[in-house]
Amino acid sequence: MPYTASLSDLLANALAHRSTLLSQLELEQTDCYRLFHGSVEGVAGLTIDRYGDLILVQSFHKPLTDEILTIIRRFYADVHPGFDLIYNDRSARNSRITNPLPDDQVAAASMPRVAHETGVAFRIQARHSGQDPWLFxxxxxxxxxxxxxxxxxxxxxxxxxxxxxxxxxxxxxxxxxxxxxxxxxxxxxxxxxxxxxxxxxxxxxxxxxxxxxxxxxxxxxxxxxxxxxxxxxxxxxxxxxxxxxxxxxxxxxxxxxxxxxxxxxxxxxxxxxxxxxxxxxxxxxxxxxxxxxxxxxxxxxxxxxxxxxxxxxxxxxxxxxxxxxxxxxxxxxxxxxxxx
CATH class of the missing domain: 3.40.50.150 (Vaccinia Virus protein VP39)
Structure with missing residues (x-):
């Protein structure tokens, strides 16, 4: 993909543009938000969201290559060390998740988690029987x-x-x-x-x-x-x-x-x-x-x-x-x- 060389810069720019908002959300006791909104921030069809201690990467136009996923993983390992990162490829018809996960990620993807918004706790799970995240x-x-x-x-x-x-x-x-x-x-x-x-x-x-x-x-x-x-x-x-x-x-x-x-x-x-x-x-x-x-x-x-x-x-x-x-x-x- 043509954006591989600059993807890290795009992710960093998106994070910088959110600095004021993220300070506000921390004060509001919110730990779930969009880290990268690809349709506007440089990679159409790619979204990256934080839900508590989970980073959820989703592609809607075409599957991500291993090279792209490696860049994303390395970037957020520095930004949010210790967080689980799960990738859902939803580029197939009806937006169904199609990509199998490595054995070492299956448990993390199906693990019930809790994220917070304005002090309210919400159940989150990277993969479940439905298609969409449990909190839009x-x-x-x-x-x-x-x-x-x-x-x-x-x-x-x-x-x-x-x-x-x-x-x-x-x-x-x-x-x-x-x-x-x-x-x-x-x-x-x-x-x-x-x-x-x-x-x-x-x-x-x-x-x-x-x-x-x-x-x-x-x-x-x-x-x-x-x-x-x-x-x-x-x-x-x-x-x-x-x-x-x-x-x-x-x-x-x-x-x-x-x-x-x-x-x-x-x-x-x-x-x-x-x-x-x-x-x-x-x-x-x-x-x-x-x-x-x-x-x-x-x-x-x-x-x-x-x-x-x-x-x-x-x-x-x-x-x-x-x-x-x-x-x-x-x-x-x-x-x-x-x-x-």
């Missing part, structure tokens, strides 16, 4: 904002994954937290995260397709049959409104209950989430599709809110921290804090 680091700024808002409030965390937002909210003093996700395996990690922290409440973990869950919570209701066809079973939930609702859907997903489509139909999820947010509350919306332009997306949400009779009173952008730089200050992950 680009969402840190949004989780930080949740911790600033959550004290004394009820919180609904939709598409909760491993419940990072919900656990952070409970840790910050939320009075009630409900996490909703379709994958029980992700919720199980969320339950482990809850046990790792001294929480003042016991968060709820709801295994459900988000569509029937949010329709019930919003008061819109979810039918058990559509056009004579019986829908899959789903948990029964009472309608209620929350002080803070966090909506972080995937780019695209299809189920018997509806289609998640962040490009063409964000309002399908936005409207019931808005109705489940109490008047005067906060709705935080995420969109991770790079080609969605922020101003147009906000205008779409404003139109949807007005049509639902719940206009947006104020909107603030929450931008990722400096370890997720972007070429044009328009990062792929867009997060809006909406006062409704």
């Amino acid at each position: 680091l680009d969402l840190r700024a949004a989780r930080r904002r949740v911790t600033q808002l959550a004290s004394g409030r009820s919180v609904l965390n939709l598409f909760a994954y491993t419940c990072g937002v919900g656990i952070a909210a409970a840790h910050a003093g939320a009075t009630f937290v409900m996490n909703v996700d379709f994958a029980q395996s992700s919720l199980d990690v969320g339950k482990e995260n809850a046990k790792l922290n001294a929480l003042g409440i016991r968060p709820r973990f709801i295994q459900s397709d988000v569509f029937p869950a949010i329709r019930q919570l919003s008061g819109l209701g979810q039918a058990q049959r559509v056009r004579g066809r019986r829908l899959p079973p789903f948990p029964t939930l009472e309608a209620r409104q929350f002080d803070l609702v966090f909506l972080d859907p995937p780019r695209y997903a299809k189920s018997a209950f509806g289609v998640v489509d962040l490009i063409n139909d964000y309002p399908a999820l936005f409207k019931p989430s808005l109705l489940a947010t109490r008047p005067g509350g906060t709705l935080m919306c995420c969109n991770n599709v790079a080609q969605v332009e922020g101003t147009a997306w906000l205008a779409q949400l404003e139109r949807s809110a007005a049509k639902a009779g719940r206009p947006i009173r104020d909107a603030q952008w929450i931008r990722p921290d400096a370890d997720f730089p972007s070429f044009d200050d328009n990062p792929p992950l867009k997060v809006l804090e909406l006062s409704v």
Whole structure:
């Protein structure tokens, strides 16, 4: 690869550019962050993250050569001596991890670990049955904002994954937290995260397709049959409104209950989430599709809110921290804090 001669310099430059942020994160009791964001910092498709005492290297465009891996290992052995470094090649179809590990790295890759963000402990594992890390680091700024808002409030965390937002909210003093996700395996990690922290409440973990869950919570209701066809079973939930609702859907997903489509139909999820947010509350919306332009997306949400009779009173952008730089200050992950 043409960048081998300068890769060490690129890694060093990335670390230098993070110096101010890393000092802030240390004060916040955070030991997980992106060390190298290759798409902007010189090697497209390469990411390098720290999670506690783990360095996780991942390639998304093409496998790394042994030469490249050796350069990376040597660099971070000096920066973080004693840390385990695990490489996941995710360049194959569907981003599945394909590279076998040397025998001496298998145990380290599957070992349960703990990393911290703003003083909150999270379960981390380099390799597990899923594809993605158990804590998405680009969402840190949004989780930080949740911790600033959550004290004394009820919180609904939709598409909760491993419940990072919900656990952070409970840790910050939320009075009630409900996490909703379709994958029980992700919720199980969320339950482990809850046990790792001294929480003042016991968060709820709801295994459900988000569509029937949010329709019930919003008061819109979810039918058990559509056009004579019986829908899959789903948990029964009472309608209620929350002080803070966090909506972080995937780019695209299809189920018997509806289609998640962040490009063409964000309002399908936005409207019931808005109705489940109490008047005067906060709705935080995420969109991770790079080609969605922020101003147009906000205008779409404003139109949807007005049509639902719940206009947006104020909107603030929450931008990722400096370890997720972007070429044009328009990062792929867009997060809006909406006062409704």
